[in-house]
Amino acid sequence: MAASRSYFRRWQGGLVLFVGLVALGLSGGVLRANLSEDQINGPIRVIDGDSFEVAGTKIRLHAIDAPENDQMCETEQGTQWACGGWITKVVTDRYSGQTANCTAIELDRYGRTVARCTALGEDVGAWLVREGLAFAYVKYGRDYAAIERAAAKVDRGLHAVRLQSPEQHRRTRGKGRIPPDYECRIKGNISTKGERIFHQPGQRFYEGTGINEARGERWFCSAAAARAAGWRASKR
Structure with missing residues (x-):
């Protein structure tokens, strides 16, 4: 009987700890899940330059940031052009319908799954940054910082024009x-x-x-x- 009471107390204590941890996570405003083992595989539907839908899951590519769909860029000659929409089209032409293999990392504050994805045999984020279609988002990871430096050195893609950073554009638009x-x-x-x-x-x-x-x-x-x-x- 004493052993049974001891087991019950251990079980009750574990339950209290579990509930406390859940409450702590919710009190932070955003409950970030440890999704590092989750795999999401399927055909890609492109949303914009750094966001996909794969197998019904909205994916935000990890550690990169591409211009928003409504974002404008300016050439050295002062010509304005819709670079955000153009990048979305380039990404759509390359990846739409292709099979992605994504490793989930966490959930962002919008409920999207932040993930690293491969398609066409390579890391999608690495390709976008290498081609100058997105920037390394170093506040969330330095995975692509060296690739961005190499692209900037030769003025590839966005590095040849003037534009607000996508993050600043979102703040300003808001x-x-x-x-x-x-x-x-x-x-x-x-x-x-x-x-x-x-x-x-x-x-x-x-x-x-x-x-x-x-x-x-x-x-x-x-x-x-x-x-x-x-x-x-x-x-x-």
Whole structure:
């Protein structure tokens, strides 16, 4: 009987420890799973330059960062072009429908599985960074840092143009500073005094102005359209 009570106490203590660990994980806001042994295999559906869907699982490629679909780049001659969409097309043309073998590492805060994937006989992240289609995301791992240095040395791909880092672009877009349509870049801002002022690219306050459509602020495709809607031009 004493042995039975001792076993029960050990079992009860283990249960309390298990519950405590789960609670600790949940209290961190994001429960990161140790998925290092999990394998995900199947045909690739490309979402963007660094995100796939494989066998119904959304995959974020480990330790790389590619431009967002709506991101623009600028050539040395000052020409703007939709590099994010172009990269997604290149990745789609190469990998769509190909079989991926992915090793899961963890879950990110969006619920995606962060993983290393191979396809066409090589590491997908390594290929993207080597071709200058993505950057090494060193805050999450230095796996591809040396490959990026080699690509930058010869100005391959993105290293030959000017662009915000994808991470900075996401932050800026989240503050309403990136136009959803590149043809409609004029910012119709409403000041704290309620004055409607529009800012055009190149003006002093353009970059720092964010558009909050919930407040009635708007994007415009032309200065004439902004004036017709009741906005006046910024003086600087």
